Amino acid sequence: TQLLEQSPQFLSIQxxxxxxxxxxxxxxxxxxxxxxxxxxxxxxxxxxxxxxxEVKKLKRLTFQFGDARKDSSLHITAAQPxxxxxxxxxxxxxxYSTLTFGKGTxxxxxx
Amino acid sequence: xxxxxxxxxxxxxxxxxxxxxxCDPISGHVSLFWYQQALGQGPEFLTxxxxxxxxxxxxxxxxxxxxxxxEGSVSTLKIQRTQQEDSAVYLCASSLGPGNQPQxxxxxxxxxxx
Numbered sequence: 001t002q003l004l005e006q007s008p009q010f011l012s013i014q015x016x017x018x019x020x021x022x023x024x025x026x027x028x029x030x031x032x033x034x035x036x037x038x039x040x041x042x043x044x045x046x047x048x049x050x051x052x053x054e055v056k057k058l059k060r061l062t063f064q065f066g067d068a069r070k071d072s073s074l075h076i077t078a079a080q081p082x083x084x085x086x087x088x089x090x091x092x093x094x095x096y097s098t099l100t101f102g103k104g105t106x107x108x109x110x111x
Numbered sequence: 112x113x114x115x116x117x118x119x120x121x122x123x124x125x126x127x128x129x130x131x132x133x134c135d136p137i138s139g140h141v142s143l144f145w146y147q148q149a150l151g152q153g154p155e156f157l158t159x160x161x162x163x164x165x166x167x168x169x170x171x172x173x174x175x176x177x178x179x180x181x182e183g184s185v186s187t188l189k190i191q192r193t194q195q196e197d198s199a200v201y202l203c204a205s206s207l208g209p210g211n212q213p214q215x216x217x218x219x220x221x222x223x224x225x
Contacts, residue, residue, distance in 0.1 A: 006153075030211070031211075033213055035216075040218065041218050041219075042115070042202055042204070042216030042217050042218045042219055043154070043202075043216050044216070045213045045214070045215070048213055086151070086153075088153050088154075090153075091211075092211030096211070097159075097166070097167070097209060097211055098144065098156060098159050098167060098211060099144075099156070099211060099214065100156065101146075101153035101154050101155075101156075102153050103152050103153045104151070104152065104153045106151055
């Protein structure tokens with residue numbers, strides 16, 4: 001059983017479109033992290049959300065942490081080809097000392 | 112450099128050979144992690160060190176996999192008697208604090224077993 005479910009698994013859109021990707025769990029997390037990974041490179045941390053209901057913005061990216069701290073979303077406004085990559089959510093389930101990762105959402109933005 | 116460094120970047124080995132993958136974490140980072148990543152999938156946890164102590168090795172797929180971090184800095188992941196299903200990207204990450212903190216990743220070693 002995957003602790004963190006990400007959807008969609010794959011998303012192909014045109015430049016300028018908006019999109020939302022989701023990270024869901026039946027477990028409570030003390031925090032959730034979002035990473036982006038480009039081909040041939042390691043994941044790079046985008047943001048950490050800690051408080052239930054928290055919203056964080058990073059330029060055109062908006063991250064939300066659910067009130068119950070079981071889910072999170074990433075919304076991208078006016079996507080650009082440079083946003084292409086694998087988006088991963090990760091978090092430490094309650095009682096765990098390490099991170100568990102979702103399987104990721106592969107985003108392809110075409111010019 | 113200031114980031115996590117992994118070597119080699121690419122490794123090709125014949126089935127049955129032993130391989131060793133190296134990770135140089137960010138200086139001063141207490142925690143070090145190894146992950147296995149299949150193409151287009153998220154990283155799967157293998158093992159976790161806090162300084163030189165291996166606190167969690169629950170993700171290692173079999174006793175052919177062994178990791179060490181003898182001086183609390185550089186770590187080596189060794190795979191003995193490699194099999195084709197070991198082909199994957201092996202990522203190393205480090206963090207300043209405990210294991211649930213944000214992690215800094217290396218670019219990985221792509222291992223191909225022929």
